[in-house]
Amino acid sequence: xxxxxxxxxxxxxxxxxxxxxxxxxxxxxxxxxxxxxxxxxxxxxxxxxxxxxxxxxxxxxxxxxxxxxxxxxxxxxxxxxxxxxxxxxxxxxx
Numbered sequence: 526x527x528x529x530x531x532x533x534x535x536x537x538x539x540x541x542x543x544x545x546x547x548x549x550x551x552x553x554x555x556x557x558x559x560x561x562x563x564x565x566x567x568x569x570x571x572x573x574x575x576x577x578x579x580x581x582x583x584x585x586x587x588x589x590x591x592x593x594x595x596x597x598x599x600x601x602x603x604x605x606x607x608x609x610x611x612x613x614x615x616x617x618x619x
Contacts, residue, residue: 530566535559 526543533539533554540555550563 530564531561532564533557533559533561539564 526545528541529544529550530539530541531551531554533556535554536557536559538554538556542551542555544550551561553559554561
């Protein structure tokens with residue numbers, strides 16, 4: 526159930542109430558019975574980091590894949606050792 530925040534215009538009290546989405550909003554303060562206004566507040570859940578994937582919580586036995594930030598760089602490709610390097614043709618005439 527969502528948590529809604531209200532503020533009383535009479536006594537200034539700010540309070541939170543658990544309500545179903547379909548419930549009508551409160552009209553009276555729970556302390557002084559004055560009129561209340563529903564406040565907009567940021568959600569309590571924040572997503573940070575590289576993201577969430579379906580594999581993150583698929584099973585307890587498996588580890589999540591490594592982030593691309595910690596991946597090791599690939600080694601530079603080396604030419605094959607069994608071939609001899611070719612030299613450009615000489616421009617000198619004999």
